[in-house]
Amino acid sequence: MTSQNHQVAELALDKIIVAAQVRETFDEPGIVSLAENIRKHGLIHPIHVHQDGEGFRLVAGERRFRAVKLLGHKTILATVAGGTIAEEDVVEKMLSENVNREDLNPIELAKGIKQLKELSGETASAAAARLGLSNKMVSELLSLLSLPENIQTDIKTGKIPVSLAAELARVSNPIEQAELAAKVVAGQMTRDTLVRRRKVRRQVDQHFSQPAPLSRAVAVLGKGESVSVTATELDLERFLELLERLVSKAKKMRPRGVSLPTLLRLLRDEAKA
Numbered sequence: 001m002t003s004q005n006h007q008v009a010e011l012a013l014d015k016i017i018v019a020a021q022v023r024e025t026f027d028e029p030g031i032v033s034l035a036e037n038i039r040k041h042g043l044i045h046p047i048h049v050h051q052d053g054e055g056f057r058l059v060a061g062e063r064r065f066r067a068v069k070l071l072g073h074k075t076i077l078a079t080v081a082g083g084t085i086a087e088e089d090v091v092e093k094m095l096s097e098n099v100n101r102e103d104l105n106p107i108e109l110a111k112g113i114k115q116l117k118e119l120s121g122e123t124a125s126a127a128a129a130r131l132g133l134s135n136k137m138v139s140e141l142l143s144l145l146s147l148p149e150n151i152q153t154d155i156k157t158g159k160i161p162v163s164l165a166a167e168l169a170r171v172s173n174p175i176e177q178a179e180l181a182a183k184v185v186a187g188q189m190t191r192d193t194l195v196r197r198r199k200v201r202r203q204v205d206q207h208f209s210q211p212a213p214l215s216r217a218v219a220v221l222g223k224g225e226s227v228s229v230t231a232t233e234l235d236l237e238r239f240l241e242l243l244e245r246l247v248s249k250a251k252k253m254r255p256r257g258v259s260l261p262t263l264l265r266l267l268r269d270e271a272k273a
Contacts, residue, residue: 006082008046010075016049016065017057035067043068046077048093050085059093088119095131105156106165110141123240135244140166148174151181159185167194176201 047061056078058065068076095104095112104112117127128138143166144155151168154160160168164184171177180197183189215234220226229242246267253263 007080009078009080011049011056011078011080012075013065013069013073015055016047016076016078017052017055018062018065019057031063031066031070034063035070038064038067039071043077046079048081049078050081050090056080057090059090086119088116091116091119092130105158106141106144106162107152107156110144113138113141114145123237123244125240125244143169148178151177154181154185161191164189164191164194167191167198170198 043064045061045064047064048059049056050059051057059081061078065076091112095109095116113124113127113131116122116130117124120127122130124138124142125135128135131138140162144152144162146169147155147165151160151165155162155165160181168177168181168184171180180189180194184194214230214232216228216230217234217239218226218228227243229239231238231242249267250263253266258266
């Protein structure tokens with residue numbers, strides 16, 4: 001729950017608390033360049049802080065804070081929020097500012113989204129809506145966190161693009177995953193090649209292995225009303241994901257006047273394709 005009022009003030013740098021931020025790495029040459037720009041033109045955009053007792057917690061603007069500190073200044077212009085602020089709202093503000101400016105690397109963004117989900121108790125889809133991102137993008141970003149640290153490092157430095165990294169996250173064999181990642185870094189593997197290779201491997205595995213057991217969950221909504229979902233490895237997150245996909249597809253069909261039997265037939269045909 002958040003309740004705030006705002007004012008702009010000149011604050012002493014030593015009164016500002018720089019707690020853990022969603023950004024993990026900073027481009028030092030970029031900070032130096034920003035400091036030089038501030039020296040010439042002044043600080044155009046105030047940093048954002050939240051009053052925390054006698055101090056002020058930095059919410060957004062750590063690059064500007066570092067640059068001003070580098071210049072030897074003792075104070076900085078800040079937009080100060082008073083009142084109460086929920087921790088998930090702090091994380092959302094940090095993420096939103098950096099998403100809009102494309103300042104975070106994919107791993108930092110993924111960790112921030114994961115933190116927002118955990119703090120708010122929301123689904124990935126709800127977190128995506130709060131940040132103005134697509135469900136697909138958020139799903140791909142979160143999948144990166146399942147990758148080994150060395151592959152995550154290559155993602156941070158831009159050696160492996162997010163689209164390719166998301167495909168690597170779908171490779172279950174760690175040895176094969178490492179080999180494919182090395183080929184991506186070396187420029188020997190495109191996303192299309194990786195997708196084709198993964199599909200071929202999945203078809204071979206399916207041919208020689210038993211199908212994964214299905215789970216079924218029935219949610220009773222009222223007298224004579226229930227929703228049934230069947231899938232492999234069914235948990236709450238998967239259950240919500242499938243329901244959200246169904247609702248999304250049904251809403252797209254509704255303006256066309258499609259009946260329920262027709263919708264179900266179209267979904268069956270799409271699944272077979």
